[in-house]
Amino acid sequence: MIGYAPLYVVVGLFFAAYAALSVLDSANPRRPGNTAFWALLAVSFLFGSWLGDIANGVLVLALAGIGGFNLLGKAGAATTGAAERQASAVRRGNWLFAPVLIVPATALAGTLAFRGMHPPLFSAPALTLFWLGAGVLIALAAAMLWLRPPALAPLQEGRRLADTIGWAAILPQMLASLGAVFAVAGVGKAVGSVATNYLPLGLPFEAVAAYCIGMALFTVVMGNAFAAFPVMTAAIGLPLIVGKFHGDPAIMGAVGMLSGYCGTLATPMAANFNIVPAALLELPDRNGVIKAQIPTAVPLLIGNILLMYFLVYRY
Numbered sequence: 001m002i003g004y005a006p007l008y009v010v011v012g013l014f015f016a017a018y019a020a021l022s023v024l025d026s027a028n029p030r031r032p033g034n035t036a037f038w039a040l041l042a043v044s045f046l047f048g049s050w051l052g053d054i055a056n057g058v059l060v061l062a063l064a065g066i067g068g069f070n071l072l073g074k075a076g077a078a079t080t081g082a083a084e085r086q087a088s089a090v091r092r093g094n095w096l097f098a099p100v101l102i103v104p105a106t107a108l109a110g111t112l113a114f115r116g117m118h119p120p121l122f123s124a125p126a127l128t129l130f131w132l133g134a135g136v137l138i139a140l141a142a143a144m145l146w147l148r149p150p151a152l153a154p155l156q157e158g159r160r161l162a163d164t165i166g167w168a169a170i171l172p173q174m175l176a177s178l179g180a181v182f183a184v185a186g187v188g189k190a191v192g193s194v195a196t197n198y199l200p201l202g203l204p205f206e207a208v209a210a211y212c213i214g215m216a217l218f219t220v221v222m223g224n225a226f227a228a229f230p231v232m233t234a235a236i237g238l239p240l241i242v243g244k245f246h247g248d249p250a251i252m253g254a255v256g257m258l259s260g261y262c263g264t265l266a267t268p269m270a271a272n273f274n275i276v277p278a279a280l281l282e283l284p285d286r287n288g289v290i291k292a293q294i295p296t297a298v299p300l301l302i303g304n305i306l307l308m309y310f311l312v313y314r315y
Contacts, residue, residue: 012045030073067167075160106135168271179227188234216263223269225260247312255308262301265293
């Protein structure tokens with residue numbers, strides 16, 4: 001049965017290529033840091049299952065050290081000039097987006113085609129992600145055949161973008177892992193104990209409001225709704241909304257994640273969403289993206305609270 005392993009191999013090989021190309025990038029004065037960072041990430045994806053917990057922990061600390069001590073630099077110039085890219089955009093127009101559309105189309109088609117096979121060819125959790133990865137490779141092949149760029153252009157441009165984002169590229173993965181650690185450590189139960197002792201949670205609406213607002217606030221603190229989800233679900237979602245008031249867990253989880261994303265819109269901890277775009281666009285205010293999103297985040301959170309309340313207890 002096909003699981004996550006092929007995806008890990010493909011992603012690991014890409015990071016290994018970034019590390020190899022970083023070695024050769026004489027235009028980057030900090031190329032040793034970039035080389036080490038992408039190489040360690042490649043090792044994590046390619047061999048993490050065999051390294052063991054201690055070795056993986058040391059690897060994560062090394063990644064944090066490289067990023068924390070500002071040892072990462074930016075890649076050299078793009079593989080094509082601005083004039084060449086402009087001419088290509090004018091010549092091809094909106095058709096340039098066609099390879100991008102291959103990715104979701106492949107993910108959808110592959111998931112629908114192989115869902116429900118007997119015996120199953122893919123493990124259920126990996127099915128959609130496998131075809132998402134396959135869609136990326138198919139789109140890459142189509143773009144190479146159509147645009148005829150230099151052979152290393154996809155890897156060089158991918159590395160250039162990854163170097164521009166830097167350590168924030170792996171922040172979602174780190175924060176999601178932190179959420180899992182918090183769940184195992186019992187943080188959810190501790191938060192639940194505080195919430196039930198000091199918050200009015202005797203009514204179904206109060207439980208929904210506390211869960212949704214808690215998801216948003218924990219996401220603001222932790223930077224990722226995936227990290228907040230296990231904590232708030234263990235603290236309020238399962239014991240109150242599902243257990244005490246008999247709410248639907250699927251609806252609770254779906255709308256709860258949307259509530260967490262409202263917090264994503266309002267926190268610098270979600271650096272890959274809010275700080276990196278400000279840097280890429282060279283905005284004068286590094287928090288400009290957040291300030292523009294907060295007027296959307298607040299009414300969206302209120303809407304999610306009402307949506308969950310009217311739906312979660314109706315099934």
